[in-house]
Amino acid sequence: MLLDCVIVGGGPAGLNASLVLARAKKNIVLFDEDKPRNAVTYESHGFITRDRIKPSEFKRLAREDLKEYPSLEIRNQRVTAIQKEDGSFLVQTGEGDRYRSRKIILATGLTELLPDIEGIHEFYGTSLFSCPFCDGWELRDRPLVVVAEDERAMHGVKLIANWSKDLVVCTNGKTPFTAEQKALLSKKNIRIIDNEIESFQGDKGQLEKIRFKEGEELEREGGFIASELKQASSLIESLGCSLNTMGGIETDDFGRTEVEGVYACGDNALVAPAQLVIAASEGSRTAIGVVADLVNEDF
Numbered sequence: 001m002l003l004d005c006v007i008v009g010g011g012p013a014g015l016n017a018s019l020v021l022a023r024a025k026k027n028i029v030l031f032d033e034d035k036p037r038n039a040v041t042y043e044s045h046g047f048i049t050r051d052r053i054k055p056s057e058f059k060r061l062a063r064e065d066l067k068e069y070p071s072l073e074i075r076n077q078r079v080t081a082i083q084k085e086d087g088s089f090l091v092q093t094g095e096g097d098r099y100r101s102r103k104i105i106l107a108t109g110l111t112e113l114l115p116d117i118e119g120i121h122e123f124y125g126t127s128l129f130s131c132p133f134c135d136g137w138e139l140r141d142r143p144l145v146v147v148a149e150d151e152r153a154m155h156g157v158k159l160i161a162n163w164s165k166d167l168v169v170c171t172n173g174k175t176p177f178t179a180e181q182k183a184l185l186s187k188k189n190i191r192i193i194d195n196e197i198e199s200f201q202g203d204k205g206q207l208e209k210i211r212f213k214e215g216e217e218l219e220r221e222g223g224f225i226a227s228e229l230k231q232a233s234s235l236i237e238s239l240g241c242s243l244n245t246m247g248g249i250e251t252d253d254f255g256r257t258e259v260e261g262v263y264a265c266g267d268n269a270l271v272a273p274a275q276l277v278i279a280a281s282e283g284s285r286t287a288i289g290v291v292a293d294l295v296n297e298d299f
């Protein structure tokens, strides 16, 4: 059977895209291998009606909503290859299944590359985070560390100072600040430590202190780290989609990529700060783009 659309990735972007497409009576399959970027965290914040929800519960509720729609099938499988052939797409999964579809939505998300510091994975998602809009409230007014190694450092520190005035900035041996920025931080009583970090230490995901290679220790209850983000899926490259300067897939306002018939939405298109509600809304908008293109072709 020729499907109307295959959606790759069942995070908020792919789930909301699926909902809109299913409600438009389109025959679709959603593939999700369920390895989202926020799997490390215990709860998500900032999505109205879903504030403080567990990421797994968010997905369960979304899939519950989708059960209503008979033209949608969900497969818990990884898509391993997509080839464009004669105006449609051949989609192959890791289990060897093959599907043919007129359109493809890539909602594959991003993965993070955290600095290579001992203990970091024990605390990331529980007391160390990357986004103050997601987790700043939970860490408000507490003694925090900001690990800032590159040109994003000053902006990050200004932002996090909105949630706590008790900040220490660790550059981990790098030099991201100008003399002028250092003077401003000093005026705000924000200490900068340039020593390399040896490890993060604490118990059950709760950060207690930072140990530096020189031997010094610093007590902190949580903090923020600027991580590197990269595309989670190599399908983007193999399909020939171009990336923008931020490393997100280049799309128009309705998620159309430069490859005809291929759309992208959510974190992987990086049109906005990475947030569940924004990914979901981009999924919705992209699905509307797909339906608009299908009806234009068929009417």
Ligand SMILES: Cc1cc2nc3c(=O)[nH]c(=O)nc-3n(C[C@H](O)[C@H](O)[C@H](O)COP(=O)(O)OP(=O)(O)OC[C@H]3O[C@@H](n4cnc5c(N)ncnc54)[C@H](O)[C@@H]3O)c2cc1C
Binding pocket: 008, 009, 010, 011, 012, 013, 014, 031, 032, 033, 034, 035, 036, 037, 038, 040, 041, 043, 044, 045, 046, 047, 077, 078, 079, 080, 107, 108, 109, 110, 112, 124, 125, 129, 130, 134, 135, 232, 233, 235, 265, 266, 267, 268, 274, 275, 276, 277, 279
């Ligand atoms: C530690 C942490 C805490 C966060 N906290 C919050 C918060 O409190 N509030 C908030 O709004 N946002 C938060 N975020 C950001 C939020 O998680 C993302 O913005 C959101 O998940 C992006 O949704 P998405 O659908 O684009 O991608 P994802 O949620 O990453 O989903 C992508 C899905 O696609 C699947 N996939 C990828 N490739 C394939 C393939 N080839 N085949 C099949 N499936 C595939 C993945 O396994 C994954 O399930 C947090 C992020 C992190 C890292």
